[in-house]
Amino acid sequence: MTSTGMARTDTVAAAAAGPDRDQPYAALGLTAGEYARIVEILGRRPTDAELAIYSVMWSEHCSYKSSRQHLRQFGEKAPATDVLLAGIGQNAGVVDIGQGYAVTFKIESHNHPSYVEPFQGAATGVGGIVRDILAMGARPVAVMDALRFGPADAPDTHRVLPGVVSGISFYGNCLGLPNIGGELAFDPCYAGNPLVNALCVGVLRPEDLKLAAATGPGNQVILFGSRTGPDGIGGASVLASASFGGAGEGAKRPSVQVGDPFMEKLLVECCLELYEAGLVVGIQDLGAAGVACATTELAAGGGTGMRVRLDAVPLRDASLGPAEILMSESQERMMAIVTPENVAAFLAICAKWDVLATVIGEVTGTGRLEMTWHGEQVVDIPPGSAADDGPVCDRPARRPDGQDALLAAGPDALLRPQTSAELQADLLLLVGSPDGGDKSWVTEQYDRYVRGDTALAMPHDAGLIRIDEVTGLGVALATDGNGRYCQLDPYAGTQLALAEAYRNVAATGARPLAVTNCLNFGSPEDPAVMWQFTEAVRGLADGCQQLGIPVTGGNVSFYNQTGVAPIQPTPVIGVLGVHQDVRRRVRSGFAEPGLRIVLLGETRAELGGSLWAWLRHGHLGGRPPAVDLEAERLLAAVLVSAIARGLLSAAHDLSDGGLAVALAEACLAGGTGCSVTLPADPAAFLFSESAGRAIVAVRAQAAADFAAACESAGQAATVLGETGGTELAISGPDGASLVAVPLTELTRVHRQALPALFG
Amino acid sequence: MTTRIGVVTFPGSLDDRDACRAVELAGGQPVELWHGDTSLHGVDGVILPGGFSYGDYLRCGAIARFAPVMAALIPAATKGLPVLGICNGFQILCEAHLLPGALTRNAGRRFVARDITIRVENDTSAWTGSYRISQQLRVVLKSGEGAYMADPQTLAGLEASGQILVRYADGNPNGSANDIAGVVSEAGNVAGLMPHPEHAVDELTGPSADGLGFFVSALKAVAQA
Numbered sequence: 006m007t008s009t010g011m012a013r014t015d016t017v018a019a020a021a022a023g024p025d026r027d028q029p030y031a032a033l034g035l036t037a038g039e040y041a042r043i044v045e046i047l048g049r050r051p052t053d054a055e056l057a058i059y060s061v062m063w064s065e066h067c068s069y070k071s072s073r074q075h076l077r078q079f080g081e082k083a084p085a086t087d088v089l090l091a092g093i094g095q096n097a098g099v100v101d102i103g104q105g106y107a108v109t110f111k112i113e114s115h116n117h118p119s120y121v122e123p124f125q126g127a128a129t130g131v132g133g134i135v136r137d138i139l140a141m142g143a144r145p146v147a148v149m150d151a152l153r154f155g156p157a158d159a160p161d162t163h164r165v166l167p168g169v170v171s172g173i174s175f176y177g178n179c180l181g182l183p184n185i186g187g188e189l190a191f192d193p194c195y196a197g198n199p200l201v202n203a204l205c206v207g208v209l210r211p212e213d214l215k216l217a218a219a220t221g222p223g224n225q226v227i228l229f230g231s232r233t234g235p236d237g238i239g240g241a242s243v244l245a246s247a248s249f250g251g252a253g254e255g256a257k258r259p260s261v262q263v264g265d266p267f268m269e270k271l272l273v274e275c276c277l278e279l280y281e282a283g284l285v286v287g288i289q290d291l292g293a294a295g296v297a298c299a300t301t302e303l304a305a306g307g308g309t310g311m312r313v314r315l316d317a318v319p320l321r322d323a324s325l326g327p328a329e330i331l332m333s334e335s336q337e338r339m340m341a342i343v344t345p346e347n348v349a350a351f352l353a354i355c356a357k358w359d360v361l362a363t364v365i366g367e368v369t370g371t372g373r374l375e376m377t378w379h380g381e382q383v384v385d386i387p388p389g390s391a392a393d394d395g396p397v398c399d400r401p402a403r404r405p406d407g408q409d410a411l412l413a414a415g416p417d418a419l420l421r422p423q424t425s426a427e428l429q430a431d432l433l434l435l436v437g438s439p440d441g442g443d444k445s446w447v448t449e450q451y452d453r454y455v456r457g458d459t460a461l462a463m464p465h466d467a468g469l470i471r472i473d474e475v476t477g478l479g480v481a482l483a484t485d486g487n488g489r490y491c492q493l494d495p496y497a498g499t500q501l502a503l504a505e506a507y508r509n510v511a512a513t514g515a516r517p518l519a520v521t522n523c524l525n526f527g528s529p530e531d532p533a534v535m536w537q538f539t540e541a542v543r544g545l546a547d548g549c550q551q552l553g554i555p556v557t558g559g560n561v562s563f564y565n566q567t568g569v570a571p572i573q574p575t576p577v578i579g580v581l582g583v584h585q586d587v588r589r590r591v592r593s594g595f596a597e598p599g600l601r602i603v604l605l606g607e608t609r610a611e612l613g614g615s616l617w618a619w620l621r622h623g624h625l626g627g628r629p630p631a632v633d634l635e636a637e638r639l640l641a642a643v644l645v646s647a648i649a650r651g652l653l654s655a656a657h658d659l660s661d662g663g664l665a666v667a668l669a670e671a672c673l674a675g676g677t678g679c680s681v682t683l684p685a686d687p688a689a690f691l692f693s694e695s696a697g698r699a700i701v702a703v704r705a706q707a708a709a710d711f712a713a714a715c716e717s718a719g720q721a722a723t724v725l726g727e728t729g730g731t732e733l734a735i736s737g738p739d740g741a742s743l744v745a746v747p748l749t750e751l752t753r754v755h756r757q758a759l760p761a762l763f764g
Numbered sequence: 765m766t767t768r769i770g771v772v773t774f775p776g777s778l779d780d781r782d783a784c785r786a787v788e789l790a791g792g793q794p795v796e797l798w799h800g801d802t803s804l805h806g807v808d809g810v811i812l813p814g815g816f817s818y819g820d821y822l823r824c825g826a827i828a829r830f831a832p833v834m835a836a837l838i839p840a841a842t843k844g845l846p847v848l849g850i851c852n853g854f855q856i857l858c859e860a861h862l863l864p865g866a867l868t869r870n871a872g873r874r875f876v877a878r879d880i881t882i883r884v885e886n887d888t889s890a891w892t893g894s895y896r897i898s899q900q901l902r903v904v905l906k907s908g909e910g911a912y913m914a915d916p917q918t919l920a921g922l923e924a925s926g927q928i929l930v931r932y933a934d935g936n937p938n939g940s941a942n943d944i945a946g947v948v949s950e951a952g953n954v955a956g957l958m959p960h961p962e963h964a965v966d967e968l969t970g971p972s973a974d975g976l977g978f979f980v981s982a983l984k985a986v987a988q989a
Contacts, residue, residue: 174875178906179816181778267776267819359775450875452906454963454970455814457782471969588968 014327015053017382025050033060039396046390054315054376054383057328058391061294062301065563068395071529072561075539078546079556086555088518090211096137096290097207098557099214100519102583104478107211109141112151112204112484112523112579114562118237118262119201123168127201128176128264132336134205135180135269136290139276140339142215143207146456147470148177150187150203151484151523151577152447155196157439157762162191165199167763173203174450179266180273183459184451185468188484188577191439195488197567202523202560202577206482208472213280217289219307219342222370224286226303226311227348228296229355229362230272230338234321237262237334268337268360275358276339284351287342297331297391299340300366304374304388307342313366313376315383327378342368402535411493415627416612421688428687428735429744431621433754435662435692436669438620442758443673460587464674466509466658467582469590477586483509484580485660486525488573489614490629495537498614499544499576500632504696505660506580507552511641512656512699513590514648515582520549522559522578527571529563537574538563545576551634554580591648593657594675598729600654601708602681603722604664605640605715606698610689616661617692636697643720644699652711655702665691667700672733673755678748680734681726687737702728767983770797770807772837772853774828778815779850779962786962787811790979799831808986809846809890810837812853814906814960824867824909825855834860844989846890846982847954851907854946854956863947863956864922865914870907871939877906879971882945882959883933886926889948890985891955894977900933902972904963905945912940912947912958922947929955953985 030040033056043051043059051059061067069076080092090107091099097111115130131148138145150173155162177184182205219226279285287307289299296318304311315327325333343351348364355362369375374391376384422428435441444463453462460479461469467483485505491498507517522545527534549556565572584590595602612618613627647653655675659667672678683690703711715722733751735744769787771794773780784794795807799817804810817828828834834856841847841862849857857863870876881902884895895901914922919941922928929946936943938958946957961975 171874178875178877178908179776179778179819181815265819267816267821270778270816271775445878449878452877454877454904454906454960455778455782457785457963457966457969460968 014378014381014383017052017385020052021049028056030056030060034064035060039063042396047386052383054327054331055386057331058297058301058384058386061297061332062391063395067294067298069561070396070398071400071563072538074397075542078542082546082550083555084550084553089555089557090214092557096140096217098519098521099141100557100581101211102478102480104473104476105210106472106478107209108206108480108581109138109143109209110204110206110482110521110579110581111137111558112202112521112577113560114523114525115201115203116198116525116562116565119169120165120197120199123165124172125263127169127172129262129336130201130203131173131176132264132266132269133292134203135182136292136339138205138207139273140215140217140288140290141207141209142213142280143209144277145182145205145207145273146458147185147468148182148203148205149185149468149482149484151486152188153190153192153195153200153575155191156193157191159196161196163763169199169201170447170450176264176266178452180270181455183453183455183462185453185459185462185470186483188486189444189447192488192573194572198565198572200525200575204484204579206480215285215288217302217306218287219303219309219311219368220286221344222309222368223345224368225343225345225348225364226313226366226368227341227343227351227362228318228338228365229341229360231265231268231335232319232321232361233325233330233333233335235325235329235333238329238332262334262336264336271358271360272337272339275355275360278354279351282350282354284343284347285341286344289340291338291340293334295331295333295335300374301388301392303340303342305392307368310369310371310373310375311366312369315376315378317363317365319361319363327383400529400535401532402539403532404536405533411626412628416618416624419618419622419624425743428691429746431617432665432669432691432744434620435616435666436751437754437758439758439762440616441662441666443755446759446763460590461513461592464670465593466512469513469515469584469587471587477588479584479587481510481513481515481582481584482579484577485509486575486577488575489619489625491541491574491576492625493614493627493629495540495574496544497629497632499541500548500634501629501696502576502578503545503548504632504634504637505658506578507637507641508658508699510580510582511644512658513584514645515584516645517554517580517582517641519581520554520556520578522556522576524559524561525565525572525575525577526563527566531571534571541574541576545578548634552638585649589648589651591653591656592674593671594655595671595677595679595702595728596654596675598677599705600702600728601705602679602725602727603701603703604698604725605643605701605720605722606636607695607721608690608693608698609695611693611695615692615694630694630696633697639718639720640697640699643715643718647711647714652703652707653701654704657700659698659700660694663692663694669733669751669755671700672748673752677728678730678732678734679726679728680730682736682740684723684738687743766793767986768793768795768807769982770795770804770810772797772799772810772812772833774799774817774831776816776819777813779813779960782962783811783813783850786965786976786979789965790976790983792979792983797833799833801833802836804836804840809982812849812856814851814853817852817856825852825859828856829859838862841954844951844953846985848891848978848982849956850960850962851958854958857954857956862954863949864918865912865947867909867958868911868913869909870911875908876937878937880905880932880937880959881934882930884930885928886948889929889952889955891978891981892929893981893984901974902964903959903961903975904971905937905959907958910938910958912944914941925950930957
């Protein structure tokens with residue numbers, strides 16, 4: 006039986022007239038205090054539909070109630086910049102990159118759905134971030150994914166990882182967006198809480214920027230894209246805002262949405278044609294909290310009111326009532342504000358793309374969001390009360406008791422490799438590990454070529470997309486995060502992630518310009534997690550201020566914990582850089598013999614939180630590598646300038662696994678061996694993860710020029726050796742051979758890391 | 765006069781823009797064709813690009829084969845119009861019975877996106893005339909249903925009549941019969957390729973510029989016709 010539930014519809018009139026009654030606010034994730042505040046705002050109890058709106062809009066996921074007051078620092082400490090066209094609070098930040106182009110980019114989490122249903126969870130994560138970019142008026146041009154899973158050999162990882170990767174592959178490939186990079190890491194802390202962070206970048210003309218604002222009373226509200234079904238109802242409030250564990254898990258299973266990338270592709274092309282035709286006054290994508298979120302944010306953003314006929318929403322399941330329609334997270338939907346005279350043209354373009362479009366309401370000047378259901382009023386609220394004035398939780402933050410002990414348990418006592426055989430064994434351990442190994446098992450499932458503008462993708466340091474075919478203008482993007490560093494010191498760890506992404510972008514020859522972030526943490530109700538969070542935010546805000554690049558937006562994902570065990574704090578930082586001419590970009594590999602290999606930056610014995618300490622000894626303790634953002638700035642400037650002058654053949658940043666892994670990767674990426682001599686203590690020099698370093702391969706005829714450039718900039722530079730041959734050959738300060746691995750063997754070890762586990 | 769090569773956009777086509785760029789780099793004029801077109805607008809050749817036409821629901825290419833533009837394309841192709849189907853376009857040509865055989869799920873059951881080497885087996889078709897037999901080309905493969913299959917008789921016929929256009933030369937990435945990466949019609953004008961030559965037209969954005977020859981070949985074939 007289908008029933009519209011009309012007889013049982015809870016109306017505003019009934020709520021105003023009727024006596025108070027028990028409402029399921031707690032099951033919807035609202036506290037008693039929050040419920041009382043709704044009653045106070047409305048001057049009566051909310052209707053079922055209104056309760057639905059407040060419950061999703063005031064959820065942690067939508068309201069950022071635990072994080073908002075901290076995130077303010079990104080704005081307060083933002084360096085003076087004239088490149089930011091739209092910033093925090095919009096669907097995505099927009100940056101002016103010159104030559105009449107702007108880019109918009111953002112990274113967002115889809116962690117919880119991806120654990121419950123890896124394929125669809127990850128797929129819809131891609132779909133959601135792409136619509137965020139589309140809603141800014143931009144053409145999405147590339148995606149990236151930062152992925153973290155439990156131990157690579159754990160049975161559940163074999164359920165989650167292949168599902169996530171094929172979900173991203175399915176959705177992104179079918180959408181026609183090149184996947185140009187990302188991360189893949191493993192740690193036991195992610196076993197019940199994988200991190201699936203999806204990034205999208207889009208391009209627009211600055212004048213075409215669109216905002217989520219319903220302006221102009223009388224303008225029509227059009228819902229277009231897929232029909233609305235019972236997908237993910239309450240996903241935002243129930244799924245993303247509570248920890249896993251206990252009896253609730255089974256009940257959450259149906260809350261994951263199902264994606265249709267074909268519809269999204271049509272929606273992308275349809276929207277771009279609508280923008281081109283000048284038919285859109287304001288636009289918002291429908292993601293978490295669906296129609297509830299889009300209507301409240303559009304009306305609040307425009308400072309207007311809106312009248313919506315909920316019964317006009319096209320349904321896939323006729324039994325849905327008003328509250329369910331409001332909360333549904335059905336994918337591939339957008340909402341546009343259109344002037345009455347343009348409605349016919351708008352609908353015609355939608356029809357051309359076979360996109361269903363329906364006028365469901367109009368903008369009003371009342372300052373109220375009003376909704377009807379078959380003629381009866383079911384919603385009448387001030388939109389800002391749901392969209393902007395959500396509750397703020399001043400959560401207590403306390404440095405964990407064990408933090409000092411963790412810092413004190415440094416890596417000094419760890420047995421370091423001494424003999425040549427031990428050094429070589431440790432190098433191969435790292436290079437052949439799931440963390441340090443070849444990622445082709447994953448990246449070969451992603452299309453990196455579509456659209457024909459990919460100048461760099463995996464395994465290079467950053468993805469690079471050409472924007473202008475004539476001038477060669479392009480943008481580079483990298484994401485980085487390191488849970489181990491952040492566990493030891495969330496402030497420094499976050500700055501190290503920022504520094505690494507900054508360095509990666511510069512290693513292609515692009516000048517870093519702006520920052521996005523996806524802050525993955527445990528439960529904010531745990532003061533220790535809150536301390537990690539506040540430290541990370543402070544670290545990022547201070548770091549961006551010092552590097553002179555603004556945070557343009559981001560996403561917070563709390564409740565990444567199972568039971569009482571939170572994940573390691575894992576802020577994932579995305580840096581966007583502008584490349585003046587992608588034709589001059591350099592790759593990360595040694596592509597020819599006879600190049601001089603130079604190590605830029607200072608190497609200290611910094612093994613705290615290192616991949617070596619973790620993989621060789623299962624050790625995590627001590628301090629992470631020291632942060633020196635001035636050194637990072639200098640290094641980036643040297644790299645960008647040398648690449649623009651054509652002095653370098655390759656550049657590769659040093660990070661996880663230090664020089665050992667970087668040299669191996671450079672040999673493998675370019676197919677050429679190398680011979681280097683270490684200037685100091687081999688174990689520390691090979692595996693230390695000191696920040697602010699990169700290796701570059703300098704063309705022989707440019708060696709003097711490059712040395713002079715480093716000298717005059719004050720950049721520390723150490724000549725290590727030369728490219729050439731068919732092995733990775735490393736000798737000690739005394740000239741004795743320490744490592745000599747044929748590239749065939751190195752390739753075999755590197756390549757088997759994931760196939761050996763995942764087939 | 766510049767040779768005009770039509771590139772069809774179906775709902776869900778993705779590599780249409782890349783195909784247009786390849787035609788342009790080869791010296792031709794790309795003409796955008798829409799799936800709902802009932803005419804080919806007098807183009808000299810047609811490319812069906814890669815992607816997921818109509819979401820590839822039902823079966824890859826099965827719905828696109830019935831698009832209005834195909835009603836114009838099929839008779840033109842049988843009369844000798846150069847037609848190239850790349851990836852999804854190849855699947856559409858098989859569904860339309862302009863080419864024999866079918867593309868099935870990769871042997872490894874996963875999507876495969878990889879730089880590969882193919883070997884030219886036929887250098888007289890409308891799309892390979894500028895290559896030499898045995899020439900090795902570095903191009904891009906990206907498909908989930910790229911395993912070429914046909915019954916033994918059909919395969920033997922294709923081999924005997926020189927209709928194998930290109931073969932995988934550095935391992936068989938998807939389980940295709942006889943390592944087949946592309947085939948051509950008996951008349952030599954309708955070609956299907958699973959790899960993507962349009963992604964290999966420029967060293968900056970592709971693994972090589974080896975793929976340009978397919979487009980150059982078609983322009984030459986049109987000029988000589």
